[in-house]
Amino acid sequence: MSNVSNSNIPEKTIERLSEYRRSLLSCHKQGITHIFSHVLAGMHGITAVQVRRDLMLIGFSSDTKKGYDVKVLIEFINNILDSESVMNIAVIGMGHLGQAITKYFNSKGLKLRIVTAFDIDPQKVGTTIDDIPCYHMNQFEEVVSSMDISIVVISSPTRVAPTLVVPIINAGIKGVLNFTSAPLHFPPGIVSENYDITTILEKVAYFVKERDENNNKN
Amino acid sequence: MSNVSNSNIPEKTIERLSEYRRSLLSCHKQGITHIFSHVLAGMHGITAVQVRRDLMLIGFSSDTKKGYDVKVLIEFINNILDSESVMNIAVIGMGHLGQAITKYFNSKGLKLRIVTAFDIDPQKVGTTIDDIPCYHMNQFEEVVSSMDISIVVISSPTRVAPTLVVPIINAGIKGVLNFTSAPLHFPPGIVSENYDITTILEKVAYFVKERDENNNKN
Numbered sequence: 001m002s003n004v005s006n007s008n009i010p011e012k013t014i015e016r017l018s019e020y021r022r023s024l025l026s027c028h029k030q031g032i033t034h035i036f037s038h039v040l041a042g043m044h045g046i047t048a049v050q051v052r053r054d055l056m057l058i059g060f061s062s063d064t065k066k067g068y069d070v071k072v073l074i075e076f077i078n079n080i081l082d083s084e085s086v087m088n089i090a091v092i093g094m095g096h097l098g099q100a101i102t103k104y105f106n107s108k109g110l111k112l113r114i115v116t117a118f119d120i121d122p123q124k125v126g127t128t129i130d131d132i133p134c135y136h137m138n139q140f141e142e143v144v145s146s147m148d149i150s151i152v153v154i155s156s157p158t159r160v161a162p163t164l165v166v167p168i169i170n171a172g173i174k175g176v177l178n179f180t181s182a183p184l185h186f187p188p189g190i191v192s193e194n195y196d197i198t199t200i201l202e203k204v205a206y207f208v209k210e211r212d213e214n215n216n217k218n
Numbered sequence: 219m220s221n222v223s224n225s226n227i228p229e230k231t232i233e234r235l236s237e238y239r240r241s242l243l244s245c246h247k248q249g250i251t252h253i254f255s256h257v258l259a260g261m262h263g264i265t266a267v268q269v270r271r272d273l274m275l276i277g278f279s280s281d282t283k284k285g286y287d288v289k290v291l292i293e294f295i296n297n298i299l300d301s302e303s304v305m306n307i308a309v310i311g312m313g314h315l316g317q318a319i320t321k322y323f324n325s326k327g328l329k330l331r332i333v334t335a336f337d338i339d340p341q342k343v344g345t346t347i348d349d350i351p352c353y354h355m356n357q358f359e360e361v362v363s364s365m366d367i368s369i370v371v372i373s374s375p376t377r378v379a380p381t382l383v384v385p386i387i388n389a390g391i392k393g394v395l396n397f398t399s400a401p402l403h404f405p406p407g408i409v410s411e412n413y414d415i416t417t418i419l420e421k422v423a424y425f426v427k428e429r430d431e432n433n434n435k436n
Contacts, residue, residue: 011421018420022399045403045412081420083427089419096321100314100373101415108416112423150426153419155318175426177419181240185263191425193418194263197319198326200413201307201371201395202236202299203229205330207409208368208393209301 013054014081019044020051021077028070036067082111090149092164093156094119094134097179101153102130116147137167144171151175158182231272232299237262238269239295246288254285300329308367310382311374312337312352315397319371320348334365355385362389369393376400 023043027035037055038048055061055068060076089105091098094117102114117134119125125136135143143149152173154161161182168176169186176192178184183194241261245253255273256266273279273286278294307323309316312335320332335352337343343354353361361367370391372379379400386394387404394410396402401412 014421014424015417018417019401019414022414022416023401044401081424083423083430087423087426096314096318100318103314104415105419110416110420112419151419151422174429175422177422183237183241183262189429191422191429193422195415195418196237196240197322197413198240198328199233199236200411201323201330201369202328203232204369204393204395204409204411205301205305206232206299208305211392211407211409212301 009057009080013057016044016046016050016054017058017077017081020054021074021081024070024074024077028074033070034064034066034068035070035073039067087112087151088116088147088149089114089151089153090144090147091117091153091155092119092137093154093160094121094124094129095155095157098153098155099129101155101179102132106130106132112151114153116143116149118143140167141171144173149173151177154178154180154184156180227275227298231275234262234264234268234272235276235295235299238272239292239299242288242292242295246292251288252282252284252286253288253291257285305330305369306334306365306367307332307369307371308362308365309335309371309373310337310355310358311372311378312339312342312347313373313375316371316373317347319373319397320350324348324350330369332371334361334367336361358385359389362391367391369395372396372398372402374398 020040023040024035036048037051041048041051055073058076058080060073089112091102091114098117102117105112105114114132117129117132118137118140119134120137124134127134149171150173152168152175154164154176156164158180159182161178161180161184165184165186169190174190176184176186176190178192178194179197181196181198184192186192238258241258242253254266255269259266259269273291276294276298278291307330309320309332316335320335323330323332332350335347335350336355336358337352338355342352345352368391370386370393372382372394374382376398377400379396379398379402383402383404387408392408394402394404394408396410396412397415399414399416402410404410
């Protein structure tokens with residue numbers, strides 16, 4: 001699904017660090033100061049060994065009798081995951097999915113911010129949706145440069161997606177998260193993830209069917 | 219991220235079969251009758267060896283000099299992935315994300331159909347959104363039973379998600395696809411996937427940052 005690879009830290013560990021951080025932030029909010037690896041593991045349905053291995057990989061080892069210091073661990077993960085500067089993101093396609101993603105992200109106070117959107121719908125272009133301005137796709141290159149956008153999220157209709165590849169490359173975008181059903185390929189310099197929701201729902205349905213069939217056999 | 223496992227076919231292969239099928243359907247629409255493994259591979263940014271291995275795993279081997287017969291291969295994948303009967307899906311949380319998912323799915327003519335939604339917003343309950351009826355969550359068990367729902371998609375606010383676990387178990391749901399940031403855990407009899415969009419965007423951002431740092435070093 002992805003062409004990210006080639007960091008010292010495996011992709012799956014990066015995903016889990018992002019997930020641990022969200023749980024740790026929620027613990028921190030509730031006034032919890034320490035957490036054991038097996039408790040953190042339980043929150044994510046994995047083993048304590050996996051949690052300890054992930055944290056060892058990033059060089060975190062301050063496990064005490066009380067467990068990990070929640071605040072220190074959050075800071076530690078911040079240093080791994082976050083860029084020193086805020087990274088600006090643009091959404092291409094401001095339909096329901098684009099708007100859902102924008103709301104979701106910008107309410108979280110992350111270092112990642114969706115700062116602008118692109119669409120071709122005259123009802124949307126020139127307006128502000130959830131506090132972010134919506135531009136026409138024919139201004140893409142210019143706006144990406146002036147707003148210092150490094151990542152785009154593609155939530156356009158699937159048929160439009162292939163036409164976005166060249167503008168994205170030309171504008172110097174560094175990362176792409178593609179939610180359409182059209183798998184897109186970019187040159188090695190661009191980090192990209194194809195993330196089709198249909199695939200995951202079909203997978204869940206498949207394993208539901210498999211269980212049903214196995215149960216009927218027994 | 220998931221607790222599906224334990225089928226003869228690996229999860230990743232199931233995901234790729236779903237992706238191959240979408241590409242094959244698109245080829246079929248364009249009148250393409252045959253496709254070589256390396257062409258199919260190229261469409262998904264993977265190797266031909268991977269494609270052949272996946273198809274071997276499901277027992278498909280009718281590779282000819284002209285490549286795979288597109289229509290036959292689609293049928294073959296249908297037999298693996300699809301249930302004989304239509305599987306009914308409900309969406310819990312009919313905000314932007316819920317509506318995006320519903321529109322997206324039901325326009326695709328899949329065997330999976332979103333047939334109903336649940337919310338607690340009085341503006342939504344009792345109405346029809348994109349042709350599907352929206353019920354109040356307090357009717358959940360009753361509607362799941364009368365409409366024969368086997369899978370739910372959770373697109374509620376994250377803070378609500380943990381309160382849904384017990385109703386889902388009680389209603390006899392068999393599969394859960396959770397899009398919120400709260401990882402949910404279900405008993406082994408229920409197939410579940412936690413699929414948090416934030417994680418993937420943070421991962422893309424991380425690898426963009428890594429590349430930048432490596433480029434600066436060189």
